Amino acid sequence: MNRKLSIIGAPMDLGQNRRGVDMGPSAIRYAGVVERLEQLQYDIEDLGDIHISQPDRKEVIEDSPLRNLYEVAKGNEQLAMTVDAEVQKGRFPLVLGGDHSIAIGSLAGVAKHYQNLGVIWYDAHGDLNTSETSPSGNIHGMPLAVSLGIGDERLVNIGGYEPKIKAENVIIIGARSLDEGEKELIKEKGIKVYTMHEIDRLGMNKVIQESINYLANKVDGVHLSLDLDGLDPQDAPGVGTPVMGGMSYRESHLAMEMLAEADIITSAEFVEVNPILDEKNKTASVAVGLMGSLFGEKLK
Incomplete structure (x- = not known):
């Protein structure tokens, strides 16, 4: 693992319609992310938060059904430039969200440095919607599709x-x-998916080992995009779109520990922490704990 970490806050809450997730980076910092990773002997640079423009409520982009398209695109352009600059310096970009639409910028900044970037999308959702398939028009449900080159050109070309x-x-x-549109795209593109059904049947150990083996000889870097709603709401209540029946806190630690041992992760983001919906900053603390495991923290 690269010992030089650059923390980048992306306080985006415009990719969906529940306010508060813009405070996610602050909540994660308050939960002690810098101190936790410094204890693991990492060289930490906290670059603070990128600026996210707020939409003018009097102006509406009439040519798109996507919510806050202009501001989401602008914020992700800035995030892409910031991430790109840190990778050029030889540093590991660790992005703190913000809603999951920020993955558009993270991947735009990272992927240009790799021939075949692998992506582990740890999430309750596929985030493979487009303007045609999205029930809501929320861009936080589209970043994986956008990164695959599918969607509105203002997002795809960031x-x-x-x-x-x-x-x-x-x-x-x-x-x-x-x-339904996401299921069709998964089949059409042959995207590898481990649903909760597979995780329950196989166990997290086998799922992560298979994932590591699947990527091993195909990619030259791996980006981890971890949405806290991938965990069960009992363990991570402070998220905007909770879905019952998710991965446990312990399963998620095992996943991070195994990825740390495999030493394959070259960039990462932790997203969708919403302190307004949280219980005593529990979800941000969970995020920091998972980061500890990802960056090599051990129980003994």
Whole structure:
């Protein structure tokens, strides 16, 4: 694991319609992420938060059904440039969300540095919607599709190139709420998905080992995109779109520990922490604990 970490806050709450997730980066910092990772002997640079423009409520983009398209695109362009600059310096970008639409910018900044970037999408949702398939028009349900080159051109072309990633290099872990359009796209593109059904049947140990083996000889880097709603709401209540029956706190620690041992993760983001919906900052603390495991913290 790269010992030089750059923490980048992306306080985006415009990719969906529940306020408060813009405070996610602050909540994660308050839960002690910098101190936790410094204890593991990492060289930490906290770059603070990128600026997210707020929409002018008098102006509506009439040519798109996507919520806050202009501001989401602008914020992700800025995030892509920031992430790109840190990768160029030889540093590991660790992005704190914010809603999951920020993955568009993270991947745009990272993927240009790899021939075949792998992606582990740890999430209850597939985030493979488009303007045609989305029930809501919320862009936080679209970042994986956008990164595959599918969707509105203002999002797809962020960073000046597309696609960012290939479907055969993507693994979704923890899915349990997929829209019909997403299911069709998964079949069409052959995307590897471990739903909760597979996790329950196989166990997290086998799921992560299979995922590591699947990516091993195909990719030259792996981006981890971890949505806290991938965990069960009992363990991570402070998220905007909770789905019952998710991965446990302990299963998620095992997953992070195994990824740390495999030493394959080259960039990461932790998203959808919403302190307004949380219980005493529990979800942010869970996020920090999982980061500890991902970056090599051991029980003994």
